[in-house]
Amino acid sequence: MLSNSTTPFTEILFDSRVGTTRWPYGSGVWSKKEWVLPEIDNDDIISAFEGNSNLFWAERFGKKFLGMNDLWVKHCGISHTGSFKDLGMTVLVSQVNRLRKMNRPLVGVGCASTGDTSAALSAYCAAANIPSIPIANGAFVLSIDTDFDGCMKLIRQITAELPIYLANSLNSLRLEGQKTAAIEILQQFDWEVPDWVIIPGGNLGNIYAFYKGFKMCEELGLVDKIPRLVCAQAQNANPLFQYYRSGWKEFKPVKANTTFASAIQIGDPVSIDRAVFALKNSNGIVEEATEEELMDAMALADSTGMFICPHTGVALSALMKLRRNGIISSTDRTVVVSTAHGLKFTKAKIDYHSGGIKGMDCRFANPPVSVKADFGLVMDELKNFLSRR
The missing domain is CATH 3.40.50.1100 (Rossmann fold)
Structure with missing residues (x-):
């Protein structure tokens, strides 16, 4: 309306x-x-x-x-x-690119991540030739013995001390x-x-x-x-x-x-x-x-x-x-x-369908059926499968 x-x-x-x-x-x-x-x-x-x-x-x-x-x-x-993280990262990295062209004191961009955020950040920073501190695309990687919450605490402390731009969703540009x-x-x-x-x-x-x-x-x-x-x-x-x-x-x-x-x-x-x-x-x-x-x-x-x-x-x-x-x-x-x-x-997905997840019934698994390379045996398995459809 x-x-x-x-x-x-x-x-x-x-x-x-x-x-x-x-x-x-x-x-x-x-x-x-x-x-x-x-x-x-x-x-x-x-x-x-x-x-x-x-x-x-x-x-x-x-x-x-x-x-x-x-x-x-x-x-x-x-x-x-x-991942959907690209939607926010294009905006954040574009703004950092703009600020660097304006000679603002930013040496790079950093984030805490379990994977998707760092993948998006590193790709977009690589496209802009901006140093990044997540996981791939020429990024500087720190593997730290803590979980995401511990990494988040550290990156917030680091960006408060160094001219590194914080790229997590705490940033409204994302x-x-x-x-x-x-x-x-x-x-x-x-x-x-x-x-x-x-x-x-x-x-x-x-x-x-x-x-x-x-x-x-x-x-x-x-x-x-x-x-x-x-x-x-x-x-x-x-x-x-x-x-x-x-x-x-x-x-x-x-x-x-x-x-x-x-x-x-x-x-x-x-x-x-x-x-x-x-x-x-x-x-x-x-x-x-x-x-x-x-x-x-x-x-x-x-x-x-x-x-x-x-x-x-x-x-x-x-x-x-x-x-x-x-x-x-x-x-x-x-x-x-x-x-x-x-x-x-x-x-x-493979672990689920092969029943390889400990303690999980995997009720809807669809495991492969092993059969020898014999035409008759293959046909028997196919007929058995199709009869259940």
Whole structure:
């Protein structure tokens, strides 16, 4: 619903840039430059034309396992370095590139990371010839004997002492890029608002970024409401879930245990306050998933044509619980945000389907069938398989 005369122009402008080769507007982020970082010169932008990711109609998964006809998966992991972190990193590194051209005292960019953030940072910094301190692409790497929360504490201390720019989601520039995924969802639905958006949460900048994108569209009159947000956490790293279950009484960091959803293995998220704000103002919910639940959900999703990461498994597991409890109805339009590409987690998939995960039943495993190189034996196995279909 449009509330002022400027919104049709905004829709036409943003929609006209989708898929263009005009620099830098072919990027899903920079196609919305006026809402992201309007003052930056186009020549200073560092982009790999990230964003514009597929909004996949998960028809078979929805109907088969949830009794839903309107389930969608926003594949943000189909991006330059294989995760949604590219959306924020293009903005942050572009601004650093701009500042260095202005001779500001910045020698490099650093981050704490379990993988995705550092991959995005190193790639974009390499494109800009900016020194970076994460994991690849010519970056200077420090392997430290602590977890993500310990690394986060150290990088904040270091950037306070050295002219190194902090690249974690504590930096608001990252959120400016990530919020564009919410705007893309609205564009892909012809500016109609889904009922629910479910997002995996670790450091929690992403849940706030999605809220910010949806809220901005509401305030500018492009839509007349925002969706209800769900933050899905792994049970092994669930401080937000525990805070939510306490009725928001007291936040207590936790010691994050190992989870297959490694990018959200965070016990003391830096964006906790912003995440709580987003959830409270969207009538949101927090749910969790055990390791077995998230791996089962990933296997079920893959069996219906997807190829998702464990973090998306966390979000799908949360959706399955909310459906069973009747909170999300069969007719609700629901979007699950997939944050990374499944190819980053092939070992976890192989271990699951080979039954190689200790203490896990792997109920939906699809192990290979060993057979000798004999035509008759191969035909027997194929006939046996096809008879069960």
